[in-house]
Amino acid sequence: MEAVKLKAVGILNELREVDFHHCFSQWKICMERCRDCQGEYIEGHGPLTFAIPVKDYAHHYLVSYNNEIILIYWNAETDTNNHMLLKYDEIKLPPHEAINYGIADPFGGLCFWTAKVDGSNTGKVFFFHLRYRTPRVIELIIPGIPLSNGIVWHLNDRTKIYYCDGMNNRILSYGYDPATRRIIGNNGIAFDLDVWIRKRKRPLYKGHAMLGRMTIDIKGRLYVPLYGGSHVLQIDPHTQGVLHTIHIPAVKVTACVFGGKDLNILYVSSMRCATNEKCPATDQGGKIFAVPHLDDEMKGEKAMPFVLPYQPQ
Template identity: 30%
Template sequence: MWLLTTTPLALLLLLGPSSSPAVEATTSRSAYADCVVTPVTRAVELGEGPHWSHEEQALYFVDIKSSSINRLHVATGKQTSAPIGGASSVDFIVPVVGRPGAFLVAVDLSISEVQWDGEDVSSLTGRALVSVDADKPDNRFNDGKADPAGRLWGGTMGPEPEVGHVVPKQGSLYLFEGQGAALSSQAWLTGVDISNGLAWSADNDTMFYIDTGSNRVDALDYDAATGQIGARRPVFDLIQNNVTGHPDGMTIDRNGNLWVACFDGSQVIHVDPRTRQLLGRVSIPAERVTSVAFGGPQLDVLYVTTSRFGLTPEQLAKQPHAGSVFAVTGLGVSGLPGQSVAYSSV
């Protein structure tokens, strides 16, 4: 969800996309001539963190700026929302394995346990389990997911002393382990600008990671048994490949290829991390594309979150569905359902 350009004291961060419910579909001509891009939710301010629940056939996502968690039931098209009381930001949501209605949610700088029945409510209360970045109180969480073993990973980003500027190298990537109130955190990466997209290879030996300020996708050695990560190496550089926009959220398909949201790029790119090749691009009718997740009954629909935060009235007029979740069909690939987190409250 973040566009960064380096300045002497900070990194420029532009946010974004629009209003009104989704109705019409458009056809992308960028690389997938037969794919159809359809807005499927009403617009939020800053949509992020899509998570597909295959059991519910529903998409969960957050609106960071309204501090709310959201649910789209695909079959009915029903969209519901619940703000977290007292939160300045709500940054990602991950369901808990085997506990319907239980979620771990990033609230400001804490991981909180939240109970939600998926219906519209005026306010929810989360139970804070663990907090991070105590020495950097103006930081906040940004993106997070559960790994193939059900461990929760979540990353932070630096503060915005002015709208549009992020202090660089203030964020970290954390691994959270434990149960109940004994949930603990370990920082595996520090000095991060904006901790962002996460994905894991099918053989569970590689974790893919995005620090948006680097303008690239990295791979790290990953031990599924312990959760430890090792050597970090670049696998795709957006600048070197003349890709417009900055890397944000990310997912992986069944072929082992990555789909990367390009904030301020109006597109999602399709990348082979083994060959480091750009396989294609899907145009999105919103410039601030924030994240992606596969879903649908066959897991062949790519859901794309976007933002409208910070756009001018003139920009919004050209992007009437900015801020909506878009469904991309006809790509000819499928992904995996969202991984829930293995966590017990007791």
């Protein structure tokens, strides 16, 4: 305890007058925002894992913050009058489990997946729909898959999903029933990273890589980042083949999404390497990269919104 006190005193003694002025000015901004929003102001250091636009309501988003699902008003253009509208209490996770990511499904609901933070490499997948009276939250159970790294729906067949089996580095195809929100059939393996890597004459990366959060284009091709592999793979799920390998100047490539005016730019997010990790000196982790269209048919779909069956207050 004494060592902690001495270290804290040392840090405080190193602060300059300008540092104190900066802290005070930031505190004033937070207090003013809290006052203007009558206390419904979100402030803290918890993780924000997703933000999904709400259909027909400008500046309204469904977000995951501090392991809770909340509805917020956020004007990104003016950054004023931002506040929380509602917290959905139906979604409660145990302390050792955290929301990893989430997307809107094609039916106006939310699909989100979790991961345990106890090192067990397991998690769950949930669907949350407000148009169902009960249950509004259900768990999607797929036997034999302990951890998901994402789900995408086929653009032309909403009864088909591609499911990323994170621990086994596979993408699996399943039938899906929108009415019951249940898996209704296994269509087989759409891609197996380990099998594909073994067949290559030259290694694509060093060490171990893991399939990240994927997206899909209008031709049904998957774009899958390699976390630890510095690449994005363009995959044909029908042949299980890789059509293109896209190099990203970062080891930890995390997620892909289409954007731009014509939805023909692939945006790729990445993560910085930790100080104790061995990464190239040129690693640019922590940035978002834009990949222009590889061909004329590389185009995505506009992000699906979350649907509210009532007008937000």
